[in-house]
Amino acid sequence: MDVPLEQLRAEIPQNPEWGVKKNSEGKNVFWYGYKAHLAVGTKSQYILQSLISSGNLNDGKAAIPLLKGIQERVPLSTIRYNTLDAGYDYEAIYTQIHRMGLQSVIAYNKRNEPEPEGFDKHFAPTCFREHSYRYDSFDPKYETLKYTRPKECKDCPLANEGLCQKIYKVKITTDLRKYTAPARGSKAWKTIFKQRTAVERVNAYLKLYFQLNNVRYRTGKRAKVHFDLVTLVYNASKLAADRINAMINQQLAA
Template sequence: MLGYWRTHDDYQLWLKSKLISLVPEHEAEIRFYGSLVEKVYVLNLDPLKEIVAPMYSLIGRPAHNQPELFRALVVMLHCKTQDPTKFVAVLRSSLVLAAICGFEGQTPGVGTFYDLLARLWLADAPQKAVKVPPSKGRKRPKSGDKLKPKHPGIIKKLVDKALQGRVIEKRPERVLQAILKECAVIPSSKLGLLGNPDNLAISGDGSPVRTGASPRGKKLCQCPAQGIYHCQCERSFTDPTANWGWDSYHEQWFYGHTLYSITSADSFNDLPIYLRFVQGSRHDSVTFVFAWVELLKLYPEFKFSKALLDSAHDVYDIYRLLNANRTQAFIDLNKRNKGHNIYSGPLTVNDNGVPICIANLPMLNWGFNNDRCRIKWRCPHYKDRSKCPKSPECSPSKYGRVVYTKPDWDLRIFTPIPRGSKAWKAIYARRSTVERTFKRILVDYKIENARCRSNKRWFWQATIAALNQHLDAQVALLKPSILSEVGIKTISKAA
């Protein structure tokens, strides 16, 4: 059962008094951890209690220090440590670090941390898999290309299920996603760090994460003793969900998982609002369907007005999925899909959906009519029709030739804000915010160094790193004065 839970206000008061008592002997160490002290001071774990309470029995021995344990995981990632075993040793050697986490007296052991990690993951502990060594199996993609989905037509099937409101998949990580929401995303939104929640633009993408497990596994057969070293017998694999994927940026194969993130594109702190780990071979367009359905369920209080995605998501069914939520799609065109538009009307249009007049010139966009849900296009020489070589054959109107296009003719090419326009490019430029999210999580907080061997451990690491990222932005905005209140005059940029 869940034991005593110290509230955030009580923790703040206790931390101040504890640091004041430690200042005479440990001032230098407190100053060194100055940025960490400010971070945990603004981290409100009160919403965490309601989320994790159903994970504990109503009877039995009380589980104490649960908010302190979670806070310690945040501290661990801040200190660029990924192994709880090593962090426990560091924690026991530092009174200041133990106080920052909120521990009084003896600090918890390694098993206590792993128990918390397992308790909040809604699936059994991953077991070693016994199987034939996996192979890449598919042809190496061309330069800049990504692997195609394994099953043709799978995106259409998934989108059809999503639009019917059917549950696509259960997720063992849903408790951690709720924690990220309540303890990081919602506080950042209230501070205005995400943008307008009623008109939010999001950016989504995937990034490869190499597992610490071997792709060759451990041999269980006796073939090596017989001089056979390249057999296809079953082997033991410590990361059962990892497989081969294609890293299109580095143009090489990798063995592991894909971290998919949806980031607020309006956030200039590149703050993630949703994370998901999938197999390395899964295509980003497939992952997005799952992610989008889960995102809408997770954040009913947000209105997602724009979705900024790369060319891997350039699939008609994804446009259909976004349009059902009245979300404008800003998706880069996939070169492989050139010439495969579904529009076959009387107008001649270019790849960006701009009508071409009889003089073979692109017409000028004259805005989007919300009432009639159509885009107005005007003659490129409307100011001086005498400059047009086809003027005698064109419209006799003084206003010039006008045509209209409707997005529902072809959601991919007739976008409300025309492709290639300055407005479209300005909005799409914010897509790179998700790339910076990956840099913060994987590089700055060094979770790639963890070399984990399970989806559970990877997701825990990424979630705590994302929470730290939100706290960094909140501290920069709020500028808490706890250090000056406990008698520390200078703030070190270390730690």
């Protein structure tokens, strides 16, 4: 995380190698060549940062160069969250996102970890009868999640005797991987996480309409030039289409 962006990018391997990834059916798909890594705006679907690597590079290792690239080269004030799948569930990635002043919405990869005592699978606190507290809100000033007493505890004698807390608060910095804002398992968290599919749509566009699947160079330098041109043309085409649509909408409104 403390290595400069240019040094990180210079050390990314770009020679063709065997890569493997699970498809939608959970089966391994193998290929020989390169791997594209993209950071995409979920609403705009513009490519904010991109890099190409050897096919065997773990996705998680490409995340911090992409994140640092956004921070240093595309400092957009509209970015609030970074949403990624379970392949990026590494503590360093959460820390990098937190350093950028943003929030992480990343699928949790259990990795044979024991079940936490006093908490549910989403790390929300539970009462004596193991009912989960409900996520209420996030205080950005103090970086604190607020949970309220479970509805099942309304008529519980333990609650009436003061044995159950009415409100539970926890700072996300206690464990950035477990405590996210909005809280894991909440409706708000799920809504943001669903937007992650934007990067998959852009990947599909690049493969189908921009021939990104046909990068067959033997050297990484030529493959990188091809890849950079593809991402440039995609963004330029997207910008042109957006401007044309905006002009048409203005004419219709007039």
